[in-house]
Amino acid sequence: ARRELFAVLTSDMPMSEIALAELAGAARWPLPSTVRAIALASPGETQQLAAVLDDALAGLVNGQPCLLVPTPDPDTRTTLETSLRGRFAAVGHPVPPRDTASSLRWAVRLLNLTPTRSGPEARAVFVDDHLSTLMLLQDEPLAHALATRWLRPLADLTPRQSERLEVTLLAWLEGGGAPEAAKALSVHPQTVRYRMRQLEKLFGPGLRDPRTRFELEMALRSRRLMAQVRRQHSRVTRRARVVTADFRPPLGAGRMARVNGL
Numbered sequence: 215a216r217r218e219l220f221a222v223l224t225s226d227m228p229m230s231e232i233a234l235a236e237l238a239g240a241a242r243w244p245l246p247s248t249v250r251a252i253a254l255a256s257p258g259e260t261q262q263l264a265a266v267l268d269d270a271l272a273g274l275v276n277g278q279p280c281l282l283v284p285t286p287d288p289d290t291r292t293t294l295e296t297s298l299r300g301r302f303a304a305v306g307h308p309v310p311p312r313d314t315a316s317s318l319r320w321a322v323r324l325l326n327l328t329p330t331r332s333g334p335e336a337r338a339v340f341v342d343d344h345l346s347t348l349m350l351l352q353d354e355p356l357a358h359a360l361a362t363r364w365l366r367p368l369a370d371l372t373p374r375q376s377e378r379l380e381v382t383l384l385a386w387l388e389g390g391g392a393p394e395a396a397k398a399l400s401v402h403p404q405t406v407r408y409r410m411r412q413l414e415k416l417f418g419p420g421l422r423d424p425r426t427r428f429e430l431e432m433a434l435r436s437r438r439l440m441a442q443v444r445r446q447h448s449r450v451t452r453r454a455r456v457v458t459a460d461f462r463p464p465l466g467a468g469r470m471a472r473v474n475g476l
Contacts, residue, residue, distance in 0.1 A: 215237070215240040215241035215242075216241045216243065216271060217273065218237060218241070219237050219238055219240075219241040219243060219271065220271045220272070220273040220282065221273070222234065222237060223249070223271070223282055223311060223314040223315070224251070224273070224275045224280070224282070224314060224315055224318055225315060226315050228312070229312070231312070234311065234312065238311075243269060243271065244269075245311050246284035246285065246311065247310070248284075248285045248308040248309060248310060248311075249282055249283065249284060249285060249308065249309060249310075249311050249314050249317065250282075250283050250285045250290070250294070250305055250306050250307070250308050250309075250317055251280055251281070251282055251283075251305075251306040251314055251317040251318035251321050252280055252281040252282075252283060252294070252298070252303055252304070252305050252306065252321060252338075253278060253279075253280050253303060253304045253306070253318065253321040253322045253324075253325045254279045254280060254281070254301070254302075254303050255301075255302040255303060255325065255330065256279070256301070256302070257274070257279040259279075259301060260272045260273075260279045260280075260281065263281060263297065263298070263301075264281060266297050267281065267283050267293075267294075267297055268284075269283075269284050270282065270283045270284075275318060278322055280318055280321070280322075282314060282318075285308045291305075291340070291342075294338065295337070295338060298337070298338035299336075299337065299338075300335075300336050301336055301338065302325075302328075302330060302336050302338075303325070303338045303339075304321045304322070304324040304325035304328065304338065304339050304340075304341065305321060305338050305339070305340045305341065306318055306319075306320055306321035306341050307320065307340075307341045307342050307345075317341070320341045320348055321341055323348060323352075324339055324341050324344055324348060325339075327344075327347070327348075327351065327443060346435075347439055350432065350435055350436045350439055351436070351439055351440070351443070354440060357436040357437075357439075357440060358436075358440065360429070360432060360433050360436055361433045361434075361436050361437040361440075363433070364426075364429050364430050364432075364433040365380070365430075365433050365434070365437065367416040367417050368380065368416065378409070379409055379412060379413055379416075380434055380437070381399065382395060382399065382406060382409040382410070382413070383409075383410075383413055383430065383434060384431065384434040384435070384438070385398045385399050385406075386406065386410060387427055387430060387431045387434070388431070392406040392407050392410065417430075
């Protein structure tokens with residue numbers, strides 16, 4: 215009954231409140247007001263964590279090990295942080311039981327975007343803390359189109375010039391002025407003002423329009439996030455290649471294989 219309840223909650227197929235309550239009753243799992251889905255990096259820890267976290271449902275969704283944890287009050291986050299310390303996991307946002315699939319979907323997405331952590335210093339990451347990032351990267355081709363559309367005036371610059379002006383413009387948009395941007399970039403305010411004059415020539419009066427500034431900030435943030443994701447994936451790929459290159463079969467492995475009929 216618990217396996218069936220887990221499958222229903224993590225499915226996008228709608229189910230009536232009455233049918234869901236009956237299934238939860240059969241599983242002896244009182245339906246909470248809200249649920250968090252937890253995506254785990256290691257399947258070997260699923261049952262162990264389910265035993266630690268009261269009333270957690272454990273299972274696999276498309277090969278992804280995960281837990282469903284009732285979250286009746288805000289203090290649940292502190293409990294989860296403590297229980298997941300030393301483990302690499304992503305915790306979804308709290309949702310009504312019927313929206314559990316959404317919490318799981320974004321937890322898995324965040325897990326895939328976050329650099330792998332291991333050892334005692336590993337910590338769980340929470341979707342609540344990365345909502346804007348997930349929204350901007352929920353469709354990377356669309357995010358790329360957004361960046362291309364609004365940052366076109368920078369296209370003819372050298373990569374170094376473009377990067378310098380992008381960083382300055384984002385700091386200016388986030389800080390609200392040259393002094394704040396200078397402090398964030400650790401440069402002199404006059405340097406920021408000089409770069410902003412260059413940007414005003416490139417973008418024209420649009421920099422004074424609130425909608426344009428909003429779109430530019432989204433475009434710049436999207437481009438920065440996509441670059442971070444690319445760097446992360448590149449590091450993971452290089453690490454995997456190093457591990458593969460360093461592997462050497464022990465001496466005599468071929469002879470042992472022949473002896474065993476392989």
